[in-house]
Amino acid sequence: MATTRRERLRAETAAEIKAVARRHLVAGGPQAVSLRAIARDVGMTAPGLYRYFPSLDELVNALADDLYDELAAALARAGAPLPAAEAGARALAVCRAFRAWSVAHPAEFGLLLGPADTEERLARAARRFEGIFATLSTDLWRQYRFPAPVEVDPALAAQLDAWRQRAGSAVPTPALRVLLGYWVRLYGLVSLEVAGHLRAVLGDAEPLFEETLREFAEALGLGAAYRRPAPERAT
Amino acid sequence: MATTRRERLRAETAAEIKAVARRHLVAGGPQAVSLRAIARDVGMTAPGLYRYFPSLDELVNALADDLYDELAAALARAGAPLPAAEAGARALAVCRAFRAWSVAHPAEFGLLLGPADTEERLARAARRFEGIFATLSTDLWRQYRFPAPVEVDPALAAQLDAWRQRAGSAVPTPALRVLLGYWVRLYGLVSLEVAGHLRAVLGDAEPLFEETLREFAEALGLGAAYRRPAPERAT
DNA sequence: CCCTGGATGTGAACGGTGTTAACAAGCTAA
DNA sequence: TTAGCTTGTTAACACCGTTCACATCCAGGG
Numbered sequence: 001m002a003t004t005r006r007e008r009l010r011a012e013t014a015a016e017i018k019a020v021a022r023r024h025l026v027a028g029g030p031q032a033v034s035l036r037a038i039a040r041d042v043g044m045t046a047p048g049l050y051r052y053f054p055s056l057d058e059l060v061n062a063l064a065d066d067l068y069d070e071l072a073a074a075l076a077r078a079g080a081p082l083p084a085a086e087a088g089a090r091a092l093a094v095c096r097a098f099r100a101w102s103v104a105h106p107a108e109f110g111l112l113l114g115p116a117d118t119e120e121r122l123a124r125a126a127r128r129f130e131g132i133f134a135t136l137s138t139d140l141w142r143q144y145r146f147p148a149p150v151e152v153d154p155a156l157a158a159q160l161d162a163w164r165q166r167a168g169s170a171v172p173t174p175a176l177r178v179l180l181g182y183w184v185r186l187y188g189l190v191s192l193e194v195a196g197h198l199r200a201v202l203g204d205a206e207p208l209f210e211e212t213l214r215e216f217a218e219a220l221g222l223g224a225a226y227r228r229p230a231p232e233r234a235t
Numbered sequence: 236m237a238t239t240r241r242e243r244l245r246a247e248t249a250a251e252i253k254a255v256a257r258r259h260l261v262a263g264g265p266q267a268v269s270l271r272a273i274a275r276d277v278g279m280t281a282p283g284l285y286r287y288f289p290s291l292d293e294l295v296n297a298l299a300d301d302l303y304d305e306l307a308a309a310l311a312r313a314g315a316p317l318p319a320a321e322a323g324a325r326a327l328a329v330c331r332a333f334r335a336w337s338v339a340h341p342a343e344f345g346l347l348l349g350p351a352d353t354e355e356r357l358a359r360a361a362r363r364f365e366g367i368f369a370t371l372s373t374d375l376w377r378q379y380r381f382p383a384p385v386e387v388d389p390a391l392a393a394q395l396d397a398w399r400q401r402a403g404s405a406v407p408t409p410a411l412r413v414l415l416g417y418w419v420r421l422y423g424l425v426s427l428e429v430a431g432h433l434r435a436v437l438g439d440a441e442p443l444f445e446e447t448l449r450e451f452a453e454a455l456g457l458g459a460a461y462r463r464p465a466p467e468r469a470t
Numbered sequence: 471c472c473c474t475g476g477a478t479g480t481g482a483a484c485g486g487t488g489t490t491a492a493c494a495a496g497c498t499a500a
Numbered sequence: 501t502t503a504g505c506t507t508g509t510t511a512a513c514a515c516c517g518t519t520c521a522c523a524t525c526c527a528g529g530g
Contacts, residue, residue: 006497006506029352031266035488046488048508056488106350115345115430117264126435156442163436180436180443185416187432188423195350200361201398201415207391208415241477241527270517281517283479291517 014052017042018063025063026107033060057118060111064121067108068128074101075132087139088222092213094136096229099190099209106194113191134167137179141171146220148174182216249287252277253298260298261342268295292353295346299356302343303363309336310367322374323457327448329371331464334425334444341429348426369402372414376406381455383409417451 003011020041024033035056039046053059078097079090102109116122140146152160152174160176163169171179189212192198193205202208210228217226238246255276259268270291274281288294313332314325337344351357375381387395387409395411398404406414424447427433428440437443445463452461 031352034486036486045509047490050489051507110350113430113432114350115341116432117266119431122431122435125432130435153442153446155439156437156446159437159439159442162438177446181420181447184423184427184443184447185420186423187427188419188421191426192419192422195348196354196357197348197351197360200357200365202391202394203397204390204394207388207394208419211388211391211412212416212419269515271515280480282481282519285518286478
């Protein structure tokens with residue numbers, strides 16, 4: 001706590017600026033995040049914001065960082081109450097939390113996992129989610145040793161091997177392939193739902209999501225342990 | 236061909252405007268599509284464009300319509316040379332064409348299937364892709380009668396039934412469930428790849444994509460008929 | 471043939487945007 | 501108390517979408 005009074009105030013207004021920016025993001029989409037409008041709401045003039053962020057883009061990047069933290073915290077919080085011995089149940093809870101957060105915060109989801117306008121933001125997303133996926137996948141493998149396809153395409157196997165080495169994972173290649181496949185399904189489902197492309201077909205995407213989770217649980221060999229969730233609680 | 240000379244010229248410049256808009260879209264992303272910049276490149280002043288489109292948003296909508304046509308044509312062209320008796324091979328070709336087009340045109344993909352900023356554009360996307368999915372799925376079912384999960388969650392089944400009725404499909408509910416699942420995987424995969432979120436993990440996404448297609452082929456019961464594609468050709 | 475009317479495009483203007491520069495005030499520390 | 505860094509302002513520049521009044525030009529009818 002070696003924070004001087006100045007630094008504390010500075011951090012506070014920086015936080016307020018990001019909060020206002022977020023309000024504008026959810027209210028009017030990405031293009032409604034304007035420096036001048038934010039400044040108005042904060043009670044400053046636009047150039048004043050440059051004392052806190054070097055550009056609008058960097059402001060948005062900072063906001064994105066906060067949102068990554070928030071999402072990661074939500075995922076962690078969802079898995080925490082469950083016993084570590086039940087990695088499967090934890091994984092399911094994390095998946096549900098991922099969908100719940102995304103559906104509750106579509107604009108923020110677009111910023112974090114939508115088409116990455118900046119190479120910068122792309123790298124941030126990768127850094128964050130690689131870690132989560134790595135720990136979750138090793139936990140799942142260590143506990144269940146679920147069946148995996150006998151053979152993986154050599155080119156794909158090489159890529160997965162490289163990733164395992166880079167990320168320091170211990171999951172064998174075929175199992176990694178299985179889990180990556182489910183991550184793709186999860187992302188596809190949530191992404192479609194958040195973008196609204198599923199509303200036209202399904203209305204409510206939850207049943208399809210839950211059934212996908214059930215398939216996931218079965219693939220992991222904990223089919224019977226699957227349970228429908230309690231009525232969800234947003235964050 | 237009851238087109239007067241005026242109408243022809245008008246259509247020509249409208250097309251040129253959209254072409255320039257597209258160039259700006261791919262060059263600098265969605266926010267680089269500016270009325271004034273387009274006007275400059277076309278050789279007009281900005282207000283002149285209002286004789287052709289009532290607003291920038293409508294211009295982009297018109298461009299999106301063209302792109303839907305282009306994508307749909309690319310998919311049709313991919314399936315056309317294959318014999319109608321092999322619906323499975325056609326489906327695989329269409330899937331590959333979908334990925335090829337999307338990867339070759341990431342900016343356009345973002346406009347068509349990314350987060351829909353307008354309810355308007357969302358409806359357009361739904362209209363287009365529902366049709367393609369409907370015909371493709373009925374063809375697949377008629378020909379293969381592939382195995383499907385014994386039971387579908389009642390809530391999900393009700394939604395699928397409603398959609399079948401609305402879209403005039405003839406595919407039974409469990410089969411529809413299977414195909415929808417693969418559409419989600421396909422979309423998730425391509426969406427991740429186009430957004431760049433897969434580069435950090437895989438580098439090249441083609442092996443994973445092809446393996447997913449192989450799984451798809453096996454699920455349809457035409458496992459042996461799967462063949463790796465010839466070196467792809469972009470459009 | 472003219473010539474009238476609609477189609478097409480221009481210039482000016484309004485309010486909005488991001489960003490920079492020069493400048494004023496205020497708090498902190500010596 | 502004073503010097504200096506921090507914070508915020510105002511003015512300005514260049515861009516944006518959009519509207520309005522005005523010019524121009526081409527097509528069709530007298």
